[in-house]
Amino acid sequence: MALLVNTRLLLRKVKNARSLMPKRHRMKEKWAATLPKFPPTSLALQHFDATYSVQLGQLWPSVRIALLSERKYGALLNTFSHDAVLEDLQAKGCRDFITDTDTEALPCLDPESVVGVEGESNDVPVKKSNADRHLKISPKIKCLVFPRGDITRFKPARPDTQRLLGYYLLDAASVLPCLALDIQEGHIVLDLCAAPGGKAVALLQTQAIGFLCLNDTSVSRTLRLKKVLHSYIPKELLTSKNLRITSSDGTKWGEIENNTFDRVLVDVPCTTDRHSVMEDDNNIFSKNRIGERRRLPQLQLELLLAGIEAACPGGEIMYSTCTLSHIQNQSVVEQAIHLAQENHGIILEVVDLRPLTHMFRKTFHFAPNLHLGEMVIPHLGANFGPIYMCKLRRLT
């Protein structure tokens, strides 16, 4: 009898101890022998330690700590909702980081407008635009954040009388590519990898889009995207007059519909660094996804090239990821600029986003001196990102 009681006690202790363990060690009903020796989160961290310590140098230890700590969210305000959500969130201490900016103009931009690309392919010259000192930012997009160092969590949004939710929770830095895309009245816009739809909801807040094409190759994720749209956007704006939703392979888009769109968002699949070091589920560093991970830069390049072809001459393309990886960020952009010219005769310039980083420097930490594009790097005081973005303009 005593033995039975002791065993029960022991089992209860093990159960309690398990609930205190990090998520990766809490695999449901699995015996220790079947747990992977190196869980994907450890493999991801090993990989990042090896590559990012070289790439980011002295910055890596602080970025690493932030990546492994609780992330910060932003509440993208749904301006279609009838509830007084803005006032409510402001009363809780949040501020709209988009309107509450440093209005002081960017002091001086270096006059250099044509630069070489860093790395081995330095023979490819990249034309950089002369930066607009004052960025045009849609006054309709609002994203609320708690102050620096405050990691209060947002409550889930509630539906209003029309069943529309008041805000969409996301990494506040992922609104930046949407702001920088600079949607103007009547623009025809393509979001090539759109699911689950956070950025699409942000783009629609501008209320300026003439026609929006949303695409994602995954059928299940496209269904999620449709659900998200119905939870945030009034149904009269979700008709075939304004919107098309498809589940095609985005790499083939340029062959079907080229020279068409004023603005193209290419928010590609990537190693999703924060997820990869925190969650074992659906982790691209798991052993059975090695091939998929190795193919990512090629897929990203093909998607960006398709987006470039889909844009019209004069149109603008935003490439974005949520990884710190140089190979998935700057290298992809460099190669795309080169191949667009070689294979399709398309000449591109890189749009200087320094006015944007200057404007939002109170809210985000940006990587210093990036040669191509801009990147929000995680920081304990403002734990957003990583988000990389690079904007291209078609000159021909």
Ligand SMILES: C[S@@+](CC[C@H](N)C(=O)[O-])C[C@H]1O[C@@H](n2cnc3c(N)ncnc32)[C@H](O)[C@@H]1O
């Ligand atoms: C980073 S997520 C996009 C997130 C989305 N933009 C948002 O803001 O919610 C990348 C998406 O690319 C999609 N994807 C992967 N390969 C693709 C392809 N060949 N064509 C189109 N979409 C693809 C994935 O299904 C995934 O939903």
